[in-house]
Amino acid sequence: MTTPEPNTALERLYRESGWTLRQLAQEINRIGTERGTPLKYREPSVHQWLKGHMPKEAVRPLILEAFTRRLERPVTHTEAGFPVPPTESISHPSTVDGLLDLGRQDMDPSRRSVVGAALFSVALTVPNWPDVVGRMETVSSGKPLRIGMADVDMVVAMTDRVSELDDQFGGRHARPMAAAFLVNTVAPYLRADAPEQVRKAMMSAASFLSYLTGWMAVDEGLHGLAQRYYLKGLELAGASADHSTYCHILRGMSVQAADLGHGAPAVRFANASSAVSPRSGPRMNAFLSGQQAHAFAVAGDRANALRSIRETEKSMEKAESASGTFGGYSPATVAYHVSQVRHALGDVSGSVSSLQLHFKLRDSTDSQVSSLRFNSMLAERQLEIGHLEAACNTWQNVLSQYPAMHSDRVDRHVKMIPALLNPYSANPLARETRERAIRSLAQ
Template sequence: MRQFAQEVNRIGTERGTPLKYQQPSVSQWLKGQLPKESVRPLILEAFARRLRRPVTHAEAGFPSIASESQGRGDPNTVEEMIDLGSQDMSPSRRSILGASIFSAALTFPNWPEIVGRMESVQAGSTSRIGMPDVEMITKMTDHLYTLYDQFGGRHSRPMAATFLVNTVAPYLRADAPEGVRKAMMSAASYLCYLTGWMAVDEGLHGLAQSYYVKGLEFAGASADHMTYCHILRGMSVQAVDLGHGPAAVRLADAASAASPESGPRMNAFMAGQQAHSFAVAGDRVNALRSIRQAEKAMDMAESPLGTFGGYNPATLAYHVSQVRYALGDIPGSVESLQLHFRLRDPTDTQVSAMRFSSMLAERQLKMGHLEAACKTWNQVLDQYPAIHSGRVDEQVASIRALLGPYRSNSVAREIYERSLRAA
């Protein structure tokens, strides 16, 4: 019971609302006393993580809620996307969305279950769309990605949500030839994925999962197999970064198994994520096997980089670093992360550059290389004012705690004080 209370507290911390439940509270719950309504989702998630499957309110002995019954049957995907985006647009509702928690046992729609199926996207509106409208959605999505790339997700995500609700949703309900309708749903799928990725950047993990699932449903409706696999892989990235190794493996394996392409670059794209997931799950054998597969496939890759499967030697070096770190090889992880930066294209995302630089500094400090870590952090702080990212905020805030014990060193004290001013 003590361990269960600790798990509920841990999930509360993930959500941003730390709790202090102890064994007596669990004993009271077992005797029939209902936990607070706000705590029940945390308890269900704790059960789900232990059982590795979703647990309903009824199974836990809690009163049923309307949202569970609404989730049964064929989803009204467009309506749900509008509800989700509308809440995300509203500053007064964002705190509620932000309180939604990441589910390690989330069930996702399998490809055969959703391909070509979308009862909620029905023609009949008075308006009619064509391929130029699809191209406009695609170009706007590219523009939103550029904004995220340069500045982070804090400002770009509400813009993406507004675009989904006000422009994309009406187009999804418009009359159109079959080819145009499928192309529009495919474009909506990728935009949902991008919006979810931006939510991850802000630490809004439950919200991100909601966008990801909408993206999977639109991908199935449009028979866009590639986007479906790409979203599953993105969900694995989210899970592994949160430390949920088994969930990350499940999602990475599903993405790889469903991939419609088998070229070397795509194989490397999938195997690199599988390797990282296995490493975080503690499966050393499969982690090393998968990273070797990624390296071999990368050596054979001749296809040009693309939106999907745009895997390159720099990304591979990052995955090697993450595998080494998860398996306890900190010096090796630093070496591979430094290789990543040597191979990295100057046009790669600024947000990831900040995140990976912060990782490098933290690992340099763990190796005892204080001045090297301070030099790396100094570079992070140079770029920090232009970035609006929840994850980068957390990494910069951690500098104070990490350098606190070293303030007698003048270099460390300078970076420590600079991080205080930046917060």
């Protein structure tokens, strides 16, 4: 067997990164865990790759993503000295065909693990508004089908129902329903004959449904899949000239990136959302600047984070009433964003106070999923500042509602409880809370 030639291309990237062998292996393992495929690579494996041994095909995208995040620029297979994978299709699929393909894969249980393994990309190319506005491929359904505004209203109503299910129970069961509805009903409607006004309204409705499906994929930890739904939503929003939904999706992409700890793309998406926002009132200004503040804080930009959160608070004060919130944005959401900014900037105690204010301001229309997630965050931060009994009481509240929830994000918080409380086994309340969490996870 011939000895492979050293991979000089990979070596250049490695030197540019400034990492040690161990640090590169740890980052690849972390991204694997993020994708749902935990890995246990160590220094010898990285050393072998640099010497010319080719990494497994499934691991190569993780290596590229690791360098992309470190170097803050896209890194290709060729640049890393890896063979370029064959593309599935030379031609770019139409928006409708791409949506159909994505939804069908998502619906198919045999393909679920493949779709779910798609990797979150910090270098994702997002279509600009001028590139997608008014653009929609001419499509033919192959059979006579004509739609009207009543069909648009039905799609909007169904999207609202799916969103309600997601808010109440989590996205694990609601998302496959949304994917099936996209494939079986909405995609054929996008191919149907209709007056221009109806066609644009249908594309707008489909755009928001695609966004919601992506949002629920985030709830399941399927971050690469979520990005694919978001991109389709952006294309449809542009095609229907729906500025509002286009901004909404970009903001959702920033939320996703910020929650994963990727400050640079979170800022990029939040700023892009704000830059293309249509003229609007103070509530939407708060909706956008609140997320900008969180993104800046995650990126370590203290000055811009504090500036943006002050803008958010001022805009919300100018809003006429608490009714008609945009995207669910309310004074309670402002308090949550203040909490996230404070925590990202190192003020854990202030973050706890802001989260407690958030719960005082919430009302019955707020999402049950976010209630459990934010209460879990509150408990973790209460423990972080040494308030053990307060943290346990907050966790007890989470655990009393947890059996009805089907959310991977909530699951991940609950799974942390035993390890976090393990050092406090001498405390009866901590011991009982830990044991209750273990029982809940076993059910």
